[in-house]
Amino acid sequence: MEFALRVRPEVLGARLRNARTIARLTQEAAAKALGVARTTIVAIEAGKRQITAEELRAFAELYRASESELLSGARQSLDMDVKFRSAGAVGEHEVEQMAVGALLNRLASSTLELEELLNTRAPKLDFPTIDVNPDVPVDQQAEDAALALRQRLGVGLGPIPDLTALMESDLGIRVFERPLPSKVSGAVAFDDSYGAFVLLNSNHPATRRRQTAGHEICHPLLRKTGLAVLFEDDDFNEKEDKFCDAFGRALLMPAATVRRKVTDLRALAGTFTVRHVLMMAIYFYVSIEAMTRRLEYLGLVPKGQFDSLKERGLGTRHLEEVRKEVGGELESSRFTPRSLLLAGVAFDRELMSEQQIAKKLELDLVTVRKVLAEVSESGDAGFDPAT
Secondary structure, eight states, X not given: XXXXXXXXXXXXXXXXXXXXXXXXXXXXXXXXXXTSOHHHHHHHHTTSSOOOHHHHHHHHHHHTOXXXXXXXXOSOOOOOOEEOSSTTHHHHHHHHHHHHHHHHHHHHHHHHHHHXXXXXXXXXXXXXXXXXXXXXXXXXXXXXXXXHHHHHHTOTTSOOSOHHHHHHHHSOEEEEEEOOOTXXXXXXXXXXTTEEEEEEETTSOHHHHHHHHHHHXXXXXXXXXXXXXXXXXXXXXXXXXXXXHHHHHHHHSOHHHHHHHHHHHHHHHSSOOHHHXXXXXXXXXXXXXXXXXXXXXXXXXXXXXXXXXXXXTOOHHHHHHHHHHHOOOOOOOSSOHHHHHHHHHHHHTTSSOHHHHHHHHTOOHHHHHHHHHHHHHHTGGGSOTTO
């Protein structure tokens, strides 16, 4: 077979697996549509069974992919397996898992292709691998690890206004913000050779995306290879996910700073009020719930305080009223700082058109044109990402 000689079974199997996830099909659904056993699909995707030209054509038609792409693999792809974070999510969220995982795979592959085109790479993750000790409380380890990362990055104990920029410039984590199903918070992928990639749900409020980002930063630090999708209703059964959840909170809201702020506010006002909770949420760029839960955990307000405030009707409206007085607005953009720089340089050097950039980064053409025009006018496109 001509294509069998050009493409190794394990390589073709990986491409077929990626095409299937993009088509949002399970192995069982694909097997049923093709009239074969599920074990056959498993063997083909694992590279343990070669396929015929007729089978390749059938796969291509079912997955709505071209045979030439499957055979040539012109597009660089990580083809990372989507891993389920909790056993309870497999049946309930399988379609969303595969769709979001496939999207992050595509964005990661496009970014690597763009980096190769510009002869640049993201900074290598420069932080010792975190090992979670089963004999030490998870929260304690997470607090220590978050503090160590802050010290390594030189950001002190204050709030981190632009967490995305920090992830991209100092940790080498490529970040994407795209519309995802409401129940999906985000996804993370890590590969020893290519680095880390994080996808955040742009439909979620900025404060919520920051909390997701804080959680997802942790997985590359644990050197967790593969790709995993985070759902808002995940109960974090696994120790490492519990660790990452605690790590994200500690990274965004350092215990020492939270305690100091509460002490200062109490000393100034003689008490600690709901308004002060809102002011602290704005100060740390987090949601009311995240701030209140953190205060509860540190014993600075009574347990159940957030539930009580929620029952009394406290919500985003009240937060925005205080925000107007003290400032602290978070901006949102589909282009993260590094992706904007890469796209601007590629366009400025006439290496890629607006249409090609929009297709690669899976953004609408109007948004791309507007942003590239702004970059070009400000002169930012003239900077070299490799310097």
